Amino acid sequence: MSVHIPARVTPEERADLLAREKAYSQDLQRSGKWPHLWRIAGQYANLSVFDVTDNDELNQILFGLPLFPYLQVEVIPLATHPSDIRLG
Numbered sequence: 001m002s003v004h005i006p007a008r009v010t011p012e013e014r015a016d017l018l019a020r021e022k023a024y025s026q027d028l029q030r031s032g033k034w035p036h037l038w039r040i041a042g043q044y045a046n047l048s049v050f051d052v053t054d055n056d057e058l059n060q061i062l063f064g065l066p067l068f069p070y071l072q073v074e075v076i077p078l079a080t081h082p083s084d085i086r087l088g
Contacts, residue, residue, distance in 0.1 A: 001078060003067055033050060
């Protein structure tokens with residue numbers, strides 16, 4: 001996810017938006033739906049792993065992000081690998 005907040009957003013609106021985004025994302029992390037969240041070094045972007053039951057749930061989560069109107073999102077579905085030793 002890459003974040004592109006336009007310059008027309010006031011500092012107050014930006015602060016409110018970021019506070020709501022942080023609260024929403026941390027609630028999802030605590031619930032286990034968002035188990036991994038990494039910043040991409042040098043960018044206002046992140047790499048995230050979601051643990052959801054289906055595409056509809058992921059879509060609902062993404063559209064619920066307060067920053068969603070300002071995000072460029074690429075979704076790559078993942079599957080377990082049969083050689084993963086943790087599945088053993």
